[in-house]
Amino acid sequence: MRPFLAHPFDHDKLHEECGVFGVIGVVDAASFVALGLHALQHRGQEAGGIVTYADGPGFCSERRFGYVRDNFTKADVMATLPGSIGIGHVRYSTAGSKGATAIRDVQPFFGEFSMGGSAIAHNGNITNALALRKELVERGSIFQSSSDSECIIHLMARSMGRTIPDRMEEALRKVEGAFSIVAMTRTKLMGVRDALGVRPLVLGKLGDGWALASETCALDIIGAEFVREIEPGEMVVISSDKGVESHFPFRRLKPRGCIFEHVYFSRPDSILGGRSVYETRRQIGVELAREAPVDADLVCPVPDSGTPAAIGYSQESGIPYAMGIIRNQYMGRTFIEPTEQIRNMGVRLKLNVNRALIKGKRVILVDDSVVRGTTSRKIKDMILDAGAAEVHFRIASPPTAWPCFYGVDTPERGKLLAANMTEEEMREWIGVDSLKFVSLDGLYRAAGEPKGRNTKQPQYCDACFSGEYPVAPSDMIEKGFEMKAAE
Template sequence: MSEPRFFAATPHDAAGDTLHEECGVFGVVGVTDAANFVALGLHALQHRGQEAGGIVSYHPEEGFNSARRFGYVRDNFTKQSLMETLPGALSIGHVRYSTAGSKGAAIRDVQPFFGEFSMGGAAIAHNGNITNANALRRELIERGSIFQSSSDSECIIHLMARSLQRDIPSRMEDALRRVEGAFSVVAMTRTKLIGVRDPLGVRPLVLGKIGEDGWVLSSETCALDIIGAEFIREIEPGEMVVITATDGVESSHPFRKAPSKFCIFEHVYFSRPDSIIGGRSVYETRRQIGVELAREAPVEADLVCAVPDSGTPAAIGFAHESGIPFGMGIIRNQYMGRTFIEPTEQIRNMGVRLKLNVNRALIRGKKVILVDDSVVRGTTSRKIKEMILDAGAAEVHFRIASPPTAWPCFYGVDTPQRDKLLAATMSEDEMRHHLGVDSLKFISLDGLYRAVGEAEGRKSSCPQYCDACFSGEYPVVPADKIEEGFQMKAAE
């Protein structure tokens, strides 16, 4: 598994200055033309991965069929000629960025992955990151496995192939017991849709119902809405569900029980605001983050503005709590494509301005509070500050709806190495000076926990979420990264 790669991605992120979720997964069983439902679901999950997507389907007469493409779902999986090659009532799909894989994009790394076993074929789509993939890969290669991709997820298929269990769900259990890290898996056989979450429940996975016999697995509830499916419940940490159109959902808990460590950054940024996590509206949680931020870090100003779109709910909460008016000081161009397709470096360097534009008439002469979801490298924040000052703002105050991101994530997020994270090398005051703003404040870790519903804040002895990117406390030891030289936080 190679070092995390940084995609040129969107204009807002021209310098790799945003944390990206690795991927989204979606699966459907018991409906006609299941692949069409999967394509719609992946479209709703596009925010979780914009590099590439893939769909696998099964039809009793035509067997397994697959399609994998680079780019957006809308540009590939809306074509009738392609979708007609994916018939059947059972299908799974995947959209990706990647944290583990080759530094040059290759179609062989695009999931779902497929394997043919003695009892039939199976396809698998994985959201998360395997932290002991290097050791597993070496072991499997020494025993004769031939890998087709550079993805850590392919280890699961090879581990399944070496299992002595008699059916595919049991082989999957066997394989996942060897895996460390984070995984939410959606898989399929000829008749079954399978969903599994790791014992810590780091990455999300939900169950939905559609029609009389149809069932859905999805990374988020927003993707259920687009196909008219009913949200049933979240798959529990450490749970495996095996679903058929005839027998419905069979649930088991094959892994040793552990305290839940759901990724708290799903609340802050990764999930769509119209999704539900843990029974809570993501939008309402982000608005409450803004409320907590206004209580912790008040400042005299004329206007509260969001850095769109991820900062908007928190900015609304901040404005409501502080009594300072909310305004659309920055307008997002919804139709801008990806900067890396532009032919010149000069155009690529204009990335932020291509996607975001300042509402000069509103900003001029004002003391402005800018609310953003995070500061990673600081490159984008500096450019946005310059745009606001160029528009005539009197003062610029940054309020950040997450604690300082000082540690990389190894559980399925595209994160810079630690020395590239601004908060890893600078104090808050040094960051304020570096960004050139009048003030800079982050929500505290306790404040973030209160916003997500933990009234007592973060219980430091046993935090209720995975917050390693803020605290440096990793719930699963990142064995591969330690092998490559990463140094864990020293025990206090």
């Protein structure tokens, strides 16, 4: 099988690891799961998988590379996934190998226990996975994948719990890091969030059935009613006869949801923490305009992730909003093999400047983040080539100076521009007239915290900006990663 090609020009963005979805109590669960995964495709475009259960065939599984639309809309594939309960997963790997041999890393994972089978889909990252894996292998476990998530299945197998939910609880108490999990047995759908609630998980109602999803937009696509978020540290067990049973098996901690979900990861039409993601991003633009004003003629987003913040910046500053950059909507991730000549075209294959609009103008470009900075330089060159008089970058997040270890694909710290340069040095390197980032307090205000960031007890996980990790990344520390020195 030809390996799935990641988009050759998406290396300068942070990528979520995955999205999860599950449903119970519906006819043809696989179709609902496929729709839910389609809505969560932005959280992982590398591969996807679905597991269902039906009396007779038992547990059925399909795992494929590529888009949901290319794999789980075909009648012959969907016919192999019968049943009224199912879970699914879309993947962009942070842990595990990539390429043609990595189908074994595609979730959901399945385990057969003495009391029956269970499938599990995991969003997040286990920060002590290497230590757990070493211990499990020494005790006889045989791993089938290179994914950190498989540790959970092996821990469940070694548990003495009487039920599968009991075994999952015991396994997760040994896990460090971040996890939002959707799992299933023959008759039960389960959802769990870690005690900090780093990664999101929501509950929906669909007629007599129920759904669990990474985001509310996945509930919308199947016509489910959003009920509530699964709380940090909560485990729900859902069955057709008992409905939703909830308890809190972990030590209660002050929640620290990922603030970058508000900046970039979640879809703008989702609701997160009781707030519209779109409205939070628009408000980030408002904060940016207040903190970093500049005389200019146009406010232009870097599409599509910079659009809500650009709208907010324009509304607050009074500078007209304009589509100065047009995105090629048909630029798929399975584009042609990138030859050297095509690589040199770079971002121009994906974005094009509206020359008639830009020529002679002082332009404010609004983007969601700067990671390596290479794409920012290319976009700046495109704007200047189109005849812009000035180029000013405004970034809808603070400088990304630290890697994430909780389920986000982040370059090592040495490759993050903000880890190696001051803001002025970054401005000179990118080659723009000005460069400003929203402050961490401004980001918190936009996310609904009027007083900004509580420095003693931060309300979110913002480690990628602050270097303050709510859970020590023990595996990485053992490999030599240096934590931020205490101030």
